[in-house]
Amino acid sequence: MQTITIELDIQAPAHTVWQCLTLPEHITGWNFAHESWHCPSAESDLRPGGRFSYRMEARDGSFGFDYSGVFDDIQAEHSLHYHLDDGRTVAVELLPQGGNATLLRENFQADAQHDADTQRNGWLAIAQNLARYAERQYAAGNRA
Template structure:
């Protein structure tokens, strides 16, 4: 099953693309809630290139790596990637007031659809707030 989350970011597409693909920016916005953070990020933004983000609870209680391989890059409009045995795509389209960012990904079996959608949407909302503040 595919899950889709999206938001509109009030910024030019070049700024939105850069914030989504820059490791320094990713460390600032990539968290679903205030008690989590991304402590490290790497990006090799090319087809066949890899990415990785280390996400950790601020209390040090747990953490995990989110990593994958880019399968298609059409700057500044589309990113497709594999993570584990799942796929995802990120589309950047012009919208009134900014850029619509739509993330579609394969669901996994461990968490409910609602939990997955909620977590990914929270991260995307955090991204939109970060970019808007960065202008």
Template sequence: MKISVETTVAAPIEQVWRAYTTPEHIKQWNTASEDWHTTAASVDLRVGGAFCSRMEAKDGSMGFDFAGTYTRIVEHELIEYSFGDRTAQVEFADSPEGVRVRVTFDSETTFSTEQQQQGWQAILNNFARYVEAMR
């Protein structure tokens, strides 16, 4: 099953794209809640290139790597990637209000659809707040 989340970022596409694809920026916004953070990120932004974000609870109780491989990239428009046996697509589209960012991903079985949607939406909301504060 596919799940989609989206937001609109009031910033130029170049700034939105750079914040989404640069490790130093990713470490600043890539979290679903205040008690987690991204301690490391790597990006090889090309088809066949790998990415990895190390996400950890701030209290040190747990952590995991969110990692995968880029399968399609259209600069300022689209990023597709696989992670494990799942895939995701990130679309970037200019609108009068800014850049609409939509993430569509394959669901998994550990967490409910609602929990997955809420978590990915929270991360995307943090992304929008971070980019808009950069201006």
């Protein structure tokens, strides 16, 4: 299985990014690749062995799916490792960049159904939504 890596600079401290990345009330605010989609619900038992499920749906109701799996390793404000229900693994790292900047690095195993560029672009679009959301939260004084 091919592993794909994306990286993105976020102008918010790791603490804020972590809260936005892991708390259901924040996940629903950014977890979609395009404005025609949304994440109407998110559940998360943030502990090793805990399950998560994020509902992703087209806003017009034409399609939806659950992005779900189990957390494997959690280092608060630093890294999050999990596996999806289909067995693929994901590793997320938050790397402080000085000041209030954080580098988000995600490594994920590609699925066999879509080409690598499509998957990279989709995951990058979702990460960009996370970045904008976390930056807005930080700028608004919501240190999450």
